[in-house]
Amino acid sequence: MKSSTLVGAALLVAIGGAITLTQAQQPAGIKRSAALQHDLGVADRTVIQVRVDFAPGASFGSHTHPGAEVAYVLEGTIEYELQGRAPLQLKAGEALFIPAGVVHAARNVGAGNAAELATCIVEKNKPILSMTK
DSSP, rough: OOOOSSSOOOEEETTTTTOOOOOOOOOOTTHHHHHHHEEOOTTTTEEEEEEEEOOOOOOOEEEOOOOOEEEEEEEEEEEEEEEEEEEEEETOOOOOEEEETOEEEEOOOOSOOOOEEEEEEETTOOOOOOOOE
């Protein structure tokens, strides 16, 4: 599958097409590369995998997904903030389950680059990501 380097705006794979985050929504230092999109064949669900690369100090603001996410840290140290929980730092090889609809954010708290593999099982025909305030 073709992967895209996203500079200034992120192209997110969504069911039935693509959605684009505007420059104001796309944080500097974040690169998203589509890895997989596949229908599950059950209850109008699809699985989407995206690699998210974080430059040192980069963060992805508060957002939700219309389904569950598993964030697997590939490199570096990423701090996750989930609504109602204390911040959690994960290192390469560690994973986190994020329930559907839970507001969350992530940032690179290490000295070097960080990356995660985000796997979402989401409802078809809904945007994969909604930014929150």
